[in-house]
Amino acid sequence: MSHLQWQPKHYNSRQLCTIEGSNDAEEHYGTLSDVINEIPKHHVIIECGDFNAHLGEDTVRHTFHTQTNKNYSSFSSLGSDHRLVTARIRLSLRMCKTPAKKKSYEWSSLRNTELQELYTVTGQNRFTELSNDSDNVTEQYGKLVQVNAEAAEKLLPVKKRIRRREIADDPRVEQTRKEVQDAFTNYQNDANTESQQHLQKRKEELKQVYQDIQEEELDEMITQVKNADAKSKHGESWRLINSITG
Template sequence: MLGSLARKALRRVYHHTDRILIAEFSGNPITTVIVVYSPTNVAPPEEVEKFYEDLATAVRDVPAHNFLAILGDFNARLGPEDARIPYHDSTNRNGAYLTALLMEHELLPVNTMFRKRTGKRWTFQDRASGMLRQLDYILVRQKWRNSILNAEPYSTFSSVGSDHRVVSRRVRLSLRVPKPSPRIRYTEEVRSRFQLLDEGLEPSSEYRRFVVANEEATRLCVPVLDKTRTSLQSRHPDVVVARGRVEEARLGYVREPTVERRGILNEAKQLLFSTYDRIKGEELMERVQRVQAAQGERQYGGRPGGSSTR
């Protein structure tokens, strides 16, 4: 549901998958909202992995300068080892997948940021048992954390009959004046070149010169972007192995919640964190090497070793 102002700002809305909906809103910056519904904690692992792969793909497609908000029912519990001020004492299986997503894409669950009383943290009440849980989260990129003023759930059972509470967050954005549109500059460049065309030319000759005017304006106004390889850190073999160790340690701690088992779980998580950091460092070095190689080719005319012929 959207208010009148939000409806006017809506640019597009579409289904990414049957569990992921994406909406874009005009503004400076553009706001991208991803609404999700995760499989439950007892769903087959393949189903949960597919959901998080699809969600990771959607996150990668959002430009870095957009304000990104991911909201929904993640069916995941986060413990104090993975969130600042959570409702639960430990992280469950779905929470481990959510934690991996947070690390890989530098996201933050904002409704675990603020110190609230326990009654203002839970988001779901089981109708059969009456148990309270925190399963719903709002995620934003970490670079926007200082813009989040508040986040907390509100009871809405009486109005809509849901067993979930509405989680809201208040944001303050510092907007900047937009730069002139490249489209306007492109149009002016084409017009200035086309106006120089001689009158009385044959239609075919005039059309060819019009095409040339467009090509020249394109080279001047439209930057050429290098193709970059999509990062799939979550699928890296070392990450898969490290995540498997975390899951194995978590199951061991669930079966036998001792101090020793908790220590093993924390070590496995630290290994997963360091694995992500190492892979990010390797990808960064690879990019630096590609830039250096490209610079060398431009400097020496593309000849190996910088040799030249006379």
């Protein structure tokens, strides 16, 4: 916390009296409370000390006091109401907010001749407004990137997200699930060996339908990878491969 303006008040914990309830002890706790209350709320506060229970070298390795006093006890047999307090501390830092995803535009819309001309004119006019004769190559490139982003934001439609087809929405799944439900209802009304076997058969059919649809989807995606590769659309190929492999 050295980079912050806040600085704690100084107090000497070594002056704390060993007698609980004494004036020195109460003054110490009052001063300590004042210091803690000044600390900003977002700070992590860890308050440690033996205070009126003094731990000596005969009890712990690293301590200011040479002897353990009567206000310390780790066993009730010593006749004290003080006990050791231990804790396992885990610090969880607040994560930064996830930045907004960049918009993906439908660049294929520029195949439209009128939109293409409008995009070109808009970009040229905006680049003229931003450019100066003193601009170097790096500055010109930066402004060109800015112009392109502004023109896309203004004129191009945002690419629609392709909703992945859910297997559960497939008509074959819906039909088989209905058959399973009917078989289950029949089994509830008349629980016998035949109705039980019929229900089990319908469940196995539903499982097989899911497997068949998954295989169909995989075959379709593999075909799309081959087609994309044949057209040298390597970005699309890797997107499909990542989707297949997870």
